[in-house]
Amino acid sequence: MWSDILWYKKLFMPSVNMKRPWTLTKTNHPFTDKQGHFVMRSNGIRYIFKKSHKGIIFVILLAISLILISQPLNRKQGISRVVSYPLMMLSQKTIYNFSEIKTLRQENRALKDIVARMTLENANLMGLTRENQRLSELLECGEHLSYHFYTARVIGYDISRPEKSVLINKGNRDGVQRNWGVMTHRGIVGKTLVVRGSETIVQLLQDRNCRVSVIDTRSREVGILVWKVDKYELIYLPPRANVAKGDSLVTSGYGGVFQRNLPVGIIDTVSFSDERQGMHAQVSLFENLNGIEEVIVVSPDLINPPPTIIVEEEVEPPTSRRGDARIALHQEKVEQDSIVFPELKIRRRWR
DSSP states (O other), X not given: OHHHHHHHHHHHSOOBOSSSTTSBOOOOOTTBOTTSOBOOOHHHHHHHHHHOHHHHHHXXXXXXXXXXXXXXXXXXXXXXXXXXXXXXXXXXXXXXXXXXXXHHHHHHHHHHHHHHHHHHHHHHHHHHHHHHHHHHHHHHHHHTOSEEEEEEEEEEEOSSOTTTEEEESOOGGGTOOSSOEEEOSSOEEEEEEEEOSSOEEEEETTSXXXXXXXXXXXXXXXXXXXXXXXXXXXXXXXXXXOOOTTOEEEEOOTTSSSOTTOEEEEEEEEEEEETTTEEEEEEEESSOGGGOOEEEEEEEEESSOOOEEEEEEEEOOOSSTTOOOOOOOOOOOOOOSSOOOOEEEEEEEEO
C-alpha cells in the first residue's frame, strides 16, 4: 500500500526542496512545468507506460470506470453482465473443482479400503491353498504307509529350546503314545517325547539325545544318525563301509521307535577318521525342521497285521510244578526285508 502511495506521489507531485520547502524545484517532471505548476503533457502518458505496468493497469481501470459511469442504467447492467460473466464462470469452475477434488478423495479412500481388504483376502486364500496342498501331500504319503498314522498341526515351539522340540495338537485322547515316530511327506523329523491329553511335545532330530538307526538304500550299510553342533552325521560305520556321496538313507526299523523304510536324508560328504572310529558321513535331511507346520505321527501298529498260525503239539506233562516243556522250533532265515511273515503261536496241549 505504501509503495503505491509513494509511486503516485512521485508521478503526480513535483519535487520539493527540503531546504526551502515553500519553493518548488525546477525539474523536467512530465506533469509539472519549470515553475512547479501541474501541467498535463503528452509525454506524461508515455512516461506512465514506459515506467511501470502499474500505470497501464491504473489507466485501464480508470477508463472502464469512467465509461461505466457515463452509460445508462440498462446499458450498465449489460456491460456489467459481460464483464462479470467470465468472473462468474471462473468462480463456478473453481467451486466445481473443489467439490470434484473432495469426491475424488472420498473415492480414493474407498478404493484404498477395498484394496486392503482384497489383499488380506488374497493372502488368506494363498495360505489356505498352500495348506491344502501340504495336507494333500500328507494324506498321499499316509496312503503308502503300512502303519496307522495321525495327522497333526504344529501349534507351538518350546520357548527354552525352540530348535529342538515342537508342540502338536494331538495327545492321549487321540490315541498318540510316547516314542512314536513323527514325519512329514518328505521325511522323518523326530519322535513323541511327552504326551498329554490333547497335545504332545515332539523331540526333533536336532536334539543331540535323539538318535535314529538308518540304512543306506544302495549298500544296505547301517549307521546311527546324530546331530552334532550344526550338522547331521552318520556314525558307527565300519572302517571300510560302502557308503558314498548321494546315497539315500531310510530308517532301519531297529530300536522300536521308527518303522522301516521311512525317508531320512541324503549323504553329502564321507570322511575316514581312523581304524577305531571308522567312517563318518555328513547328511542333509529331506525335510527342513525350521518350517514345520503339519506332521504325521506314525503308530507301530500295522494296518493289515499278518495272520496268526496256531500249531498244536502234544508234549509230556512236567514232572514237577516248576517244570517246563521244551519245544524246539526251527525257523528259516529270510533276508528279504519287504516280506511280512505271519505270526507263529504255539498252543500246548497236554496228554
